[in-house]
Amino acid sequence: MKEQLFIAIREENLSEVERLLKNNPELVSTKDARGSTPLLLATYYGLYDISEIILKYPQNINEQDVSGNTALMGVCFKGFEHIAKLLLQNDANPNITNFNGTTALIFATTFGRKGIAWMLMEKGANTSIKDDRGLTAADHAKMQGIREMAELLEKKKE
Known part of the structure; x- marks a missing residue:
């Protein structure tokens, strides 16, 4: 049954x-070989419906795969803004870190997803969290040359 799903x-x-x-x-709580739940897989592929x-179905919306990534993190680097909104409406936690210390906000800023970054901050994303390299979301925005986002993130930290 699990494989069929x-x-x-x-x-x-x-x-x-x-x-x-x-x-x-x-079955909603099962995992595949890569540690993906049905929700993680569906969101990663951008399958809103x-x-x-x-x-x-009752589940842990913040379940992590074998790399520590959540469904919210996946849509942040993929750029699926409509699914990010859906997950946040269902109480996905924007401050969970994966095994590299990366948050959904760090993914959003690294990949220039301004709309998603804004949604995350509205839902309480912590702009001060540093990844394993000691970099915040603002640092990643600067590295990507996204000055406007970096400035916004810096102001949010104050």
């Missing part, structure tokens, strides 16, 4: 995902 997600088979979860709601269905 992950295949249905990869194939974007909405009705099959719905059927499998309705009949086996516990499937993500919505998966979120109807």
Whole structure:
């Protein structure tokens, strides 16, 4: 059953995902070989409708994969603003760090996702968190040459 669910997600088979979860709601918390939950996989592929269905079932929205990444982190570096909004509306935590100390905000700034960065800060993203290299989200924005974002992040820290 678990593999069927992950295949249905990869194939974007909405009705099959719905059927499998309705009949086996516990599948929502299973993980594939890379440590991805159904939600992590659906959000990583930018599948909004499937993500919505998966979120109807009780689960840890902040579950981490084998690298410590959450669904929110994945959409921040992929740039799926509409899914970031969905996850934040469902109480995804923007301050969790992966195994490199990276947060969703650091991913958003590193990849120039201004809209997502703004949403994260509105939901309480901590601009002072440093990754394992000792860099904040503002530092990453500076490195990417995104001055406007770096300045905004610096002001938020004060």
